Amino acid sequence: MDVRAQLVMTFNLDKCLGCHTCSISCKNIWTDRKGAEYMWWNNVETKPGAGYPKFWEDQERYKGGWVLKGNKVKLKAFGKLSTLLNMFFQPHMPKLEDYYHPWTYEYSKLYEGGEEDDQPVAEPVSLITGEKMEIEFGPNWDDDLGGSPLYAENDVNLEERRILHTFSKLFMFYLPRICNHCLNPACVGACPQRAIYKRGEDGIVLVDQNTCRGWRFCVTACPYKKVYYNWNTGKSEKCIFCYPRVETAQANACAHSCVGKIRHVGVLLYDADRIDEVIKAKDADLVEAQRRIILDPNDERIVRLAKENGIPDSWIEAARKSPTYAFVKEYEIAFPLHPEFRTVPMTFYIPPLSPILATQRIAYEVEDYDEIPSRESLRVPVRYLAKLFSAGNEEIIHEALDKMIALRYYMRAKNLGESFDESVLRKAGLTPESAERLYKLMTLASYEERFAIPPAHREYLDAKDAEMRKGAKGFGILSSTRGGV
Amino acid sequence: MLDLLIFVAVPYISIALALVVTPYRYFSGRLTWSAYSTQFLERKTLFWGSVPWHYGVILLLAGHAIGFLFPSAVQSLLSNFSTLLAMESIALGLGLLALLGTVILVFRRAFTGIRAVTEVADWIVILLVLNQAITGVYMGLFARWGMEWYLHTAVPWLYSLLTLKPNIALVSGLPLMFKIHVLGAFLILAFLPFTKFVHFLFLPFGFLFDPPILYRWVRDRRAKRI
Ligand code: HEM
Ligand code: SF4
Ligand code: SF4
Numbered sequence: 001m002d003v004r005a006q007l008v009m010t011f012n013l014d015k016c017l018g019c020h021t022c023s024i025s026c027k028n029i030w031t032d033r034k035g036a037e038y039m040w041w042n043n044v045e046t047k048p049g050a051g052y053p054k055f056w057e058d059q060e061r062y063k064g065g066w067v068l069k070g071n072k073v074k075l076k077a078f079g080k081l082s083t084l085l086n087m088f089f090q091p092h093m094p095k096l097e098d099y100y101h102p103w104t105y106e107y108s109k110l111y112e113g114g115e116e117d118d119q120p121v122a123e124p125v126s127l128i129t130g131e132k133m134e135i136e137f138g139p140n141w142d143d144d145l146g147g148s149p150l151y152a153e154n155d156v157n158l159e160e161r162r163i164l165h166t167f168s169k170l171f172m173f174y175l176p177r178i179c180n181h182c183l184n185p186a187c188v189g190a191c192p193q194r195a196i197y198k199r200g201e202d203g204i205v206l207v208d209q210n211t212c213r214g215w216r217f218c219v220t221a222c223p224y225k226k227v228y229y230n231w232n233t234g235k236s237e238k239c240i241f242c243y244p245r246v247e248t249a250q251a252n253a254c255a256h257s258c259v260g261k262i263r264h265v266g267v268l269l270y271d272a273d274r275i276d277e278v279i280k281a282k283d284a285d286l287v288e289a290q291r292r293i294i295l296d297p298n299d300e301r302i303v304r305l306a307k308e309n310g311i312p313d314s315w316i317e318a319a320r321k322s323p324t325y326a327f328v329k330e331y332e333i334a335f336p337l338h339p340e341f342r343t344v345p346m347t348f349y350i351p352p353l354s355p356i357l358a359t360q361r362i363a364y365e366v367e368d369y370d371e372i373p374s375r376e377s378l379r380v381p382v383r384y385l386a387k388l389f390s391a392g393n394e395e396i397i398h399e400a401l402d403k404m405i406a407l408r409y410y411m412r413a414k415n416l417g418e419s420f421d422e423s424v425l426r427k428a429g430l431t432p433e434s435a436e437r438l439y440k441l442m443t444l445a446s447y448e449e450r451f452a453i454p455p456a457h458r459e460y461l462d463a464k465d466a467e468m469r470k471g472a473k474g475f476g477i478l479s480s481t482r483g484g485v
Numbered sequence: 486m487l488d489l490l491i492f493v494a495v496p497y498i499s500i501a502l503a504l505v506v507t508p509y510r511y512f513s514g515r516l517t518w519s520a521y522s523t524q525f526l527e528r529k530t531l532f533w534g535s536v537p538w539h540y541g542v543i544l545l546l547a548g549h550a551i552g553f554l555f556p557s558a559v560q561s562l563l564s565n566f567s568t569l570l571a572m573e574s575i576a577l578g579l580g581l582l583a584l585l586g587t588v589i590l591v592f593r594r595a596f597t598g599i600r601a602v603t604e605v606a607d608w609i610v611i612l613l614v615l616n617q618a619i620t621g622v623y624m625g626l627f628a629r630w631g632m633e634w635y636l637h638t639a640v641p642w643l644y645s646l647l648t649l650k651p652n653i654a655l656v657s658g659l660p661l662m663f664k665i666h667v668l669g670a671f672l673i674l675a676f677l678p679f680t681k682f683v684h685f686l687f688l689p690f691g692f693l694f695d696p697p698i699l700y701r702w703v704r705d706r707r708a709k710r711i
Contacts, residue, residue: 080693088539089524089532096525128526129601189697192689200702213684214519231526231602234519234681 002272003295003306005315006183006203006346007246007265007453008324010334011176012442013352014404015260018143018174020044022254022263026178029253030240035232037102037127040139041239042254044176047388048155048164049142051175053098056225057338058156063092064223065186065341066279073279073342075190077220083192092220093229100138102127128231145172157387171379173352175388176262178254179226179239180337180345181205183270184279187238190221195236201456203346204241212236223341247456255451264445266322266452267315268329268346269295269306279342283391286339294329297322318454323441324348331438333400335389349389350442351397353404354380375401402428403438410435488657491668496646499675506678507686520684521607523599530593538586541579542614545621548576549635553643556636563632573632577625584618591615606680613673620666628660639667 026042045051059065063077077092105122113120126133142151148164152172163169181198185205188196195211196218198204207218207227212235218227219236227238242252246265250256255263274293281289295302297319306316319325327334327350334348356377375382375398382401386394406428413420425435441449511518524531552559563569591611594603624631638656645652656663676682 083692088535089528093524095528126601129598184698188699192692193687194689194691194695194699197699197701200700210515210518212519213687213689214522215689216522216524229522229525231523233516234521235516 001274001302001305003269003302003309003311004200004203004272005306005311005319006181006268006270007241008181008203008268008322008328008346008348009178009252009255010264010324010327010348010350012260012262012264012327012350013173013175014350015262015442016044016174016176016352017260018044018046019259020140021257021259022176025253025257026239029242031237033232035230036228036237038096038099039228039230039237041226041228042176042178043139044174045140046143046145046152046172047175048152048158048172048384049145050151050154052139053094053225054151055154055156056094056223059223059341061092062094062220062223062225064221064225065343066184066189068280068342071280073184075186075221076223078190078217083190083217087192087215090216090220093216094219094225096128096231097137100141101133101136103133103135103138145170157384159383160381163381169357169379171354171381171384173354173380175337175349176254177224177226177337178252178347179205179222179241180224180343180347181239181241183272183275183344183346184342186221186223186341186343187218187227190217191215192217196227199243202241202243202246204243204246205238206240206243207236207238209233209235209237223338223343224345246453249453249455251447251451251453261445261450264323264327264441264450266324267297267319267454268322268324269297269302269311269316269319271295275344278344283340284393286342287335287390287393287396290336290339290344291329291332294325296329297325312454312457314454314457318452321449321452323445323450323452326438326441331403331434332396333403333438335397335400337389338391339389340391350404351385351389351400352380353401353408354378375405399429403430406430407435407438411439488653488664491664492642492653492656493646493651495668495671495675496651499671502675503677507683510678510683518683518687519681521602521681523602526602527593527597527599530589530597534586534589534593536586537582538590538614541581541583541586541618545576545579545583552632552635553640556640559632560636563636569630569632573625573630576632577622580618580622580625584622587611587615587618609676610680610682613669613676616669617666617673620662620669623662624660624666628662634659639663 023040023042023044027040030041031037031039040052043052051057055061056064059076065076066073067076078086103124103126105124107122110120110122123132124135125131141147145152145164152158153161153164158164163171181203182205183203185196185198188198188205191212192215193211193213195208195213197206197208199206214229214234214236216229216236218238219225219229222238227236229235230237242250242254245252245256251265252263255265271293278286278289278293295306297303297306297316303316307313324334328348334350336345336348339345357379378401382394382397385401386392386397390396406424407430410420410425410430410432412418422432425431430438524535563572593599594607594611628634638659642652642655645655656667673682677686
């Protein structure tokens, strides 16, 4: 057993309002630079929908992630030889238009223009060429199911397209996404220059800007399309999990600013020796296999092994208080996004409970059930959720939804001072105490409880290397870059 | 005089620049070490430019290098006329491939949306390689059996450069196209440390042998891998 620690974020989709505050705070801090205008390290997309970049989940199109071939896990896009042969042109890499062409408006025209007969207008100009442009597509073009026939209807997870035309069955929810800081990151595996690495101490996956030569295999390989090519610096960049913030025990900018308070961050301990088991599991077992390698920080033996591996006491302590551990492992209600890509993603999503279907019959049934809907009557089809979060395993999604429904039932009865049937809780695998705790964690938790982030240990940092590390971490550069004479 | 410039002065200056400035750039400005790919902004034309160009130039460069490193072995190989004919044809084919690629790349620079990311340095790079392709193909067509005479003229002259006893007589009688080709080659070497030419210096091969997932640790500063 090789115990390692990672900082992990969870998203409670039940509460995401789709306000994009997270994306904006991320952009303001990290990607408000030349070459990075189009990048949204954090983005929020409507599901069903095309997402960002367009149809990123369609790996027949982008060839991201790993595939299980016999007993071997291989990158879908390239083997070693084909990596060498494709160095000069990336056949599967998304192009700018698959994200969107970034633009701004000529605001200065509004006050600099002279006196004229017509009202001045601020026309859109490209942020790349500076020329005037027609805006044909943008980030979140399909927000809230806008343009469904073009976008949502082609969502690869959606089997029954007719749902989008059936008002009583129509559904949507929001999916905020950052880099998952995977345990088996395809971006790392694909980089021929070995420029991308996973930080041992906290699991953050970073592109070493000094080593990166801009070959862009990571962009193709990441099935979540969370590595971006900076056309100005000629190198790849990605979400850095706000390491300058989390190293000082502050929450990531996206999580900190989250209006819905849907995000929790905490430490998970995992067994690095058994990652292999997870990536080779059958599709339906992927989530459970991943849960198995997440270790219990209250187990004496594991704590001893963690200490032997140099994990500091403060981190073990944080792992015990970790809200992510509670959601992922104790309550088993948080799921990795598209585990079938086999990168073992380390951000987790609590699936949304949704409004009930608007057919009359169901409305009556709901009343029968004390106002709390059963999972069958929820608008978001479990099948759809299973395609997103459990590689098709509907059973475990059911279990999670049942827990959340039982929790609602219990809390409603409690708040109204009504009697309740404890067996509903027990059937869902909860007790009054654990339900209470889950309720608090999801709704009332304080800032410190939501973000149990231990600071990095400065004594581990070697000042001699600081300059070197500075270049090895992080993201693009501000100075003139294009290697000019 | 011109010969002295092309065959002595420029080569030595270029080699000196490449040897001194390249490490300097490596240690001071590695953040600019990139091929500055423009595929993201324009990919249709790039494919027809970049792929033929690179497949052509890499094999041709390898050919130049083999002739330089093992002249006598290559000589005995080429003494068989049909081998020579085959090799020359392959080389000419590769040359045409590279030429096609560069011409497309030049047009692409001039007429597609990537003008926004094009600077003087990009023009220097692309025009230098265009020059190599044109002069190279010209010699393939009109100064036949270059493979043969390369071994007896350019190679010994290069060795004379390396041994610091430059012998211009070996090459001064060769056609003008050859001189331009050589001049271009050393200009490429001279510009190498200052432009994106650096992109082919550190070819990644480590990944062929490494395990796929790379961990880096601050803690004990040893790269621990799984
Ligand atoms: C040996 C390995 C090489 C690799 C892996 C490589 C890779 C690349 C890549 C990725 C690009 C960017 C293409 C794009 O815009 O997406 C590029 C451009 C370029 N390469 Fe190479 N290259 C290699 C060798 C060479 C050699 C030997 C030369 C010539 C001496 C060369 C000359 C160029 C030129 C001139 C461009 C710029 C094309 C333009 O401006 O449109 N490359 N290379
Ligand atoms: S989500 Fe993509 S970029 Fe992030 S670690 Fe996983 S494979 Fe790499
Ligand atoms: S800030 Fe929070 S609630 Fe708003 S879109 Fe982002 S994740 Fe959702």
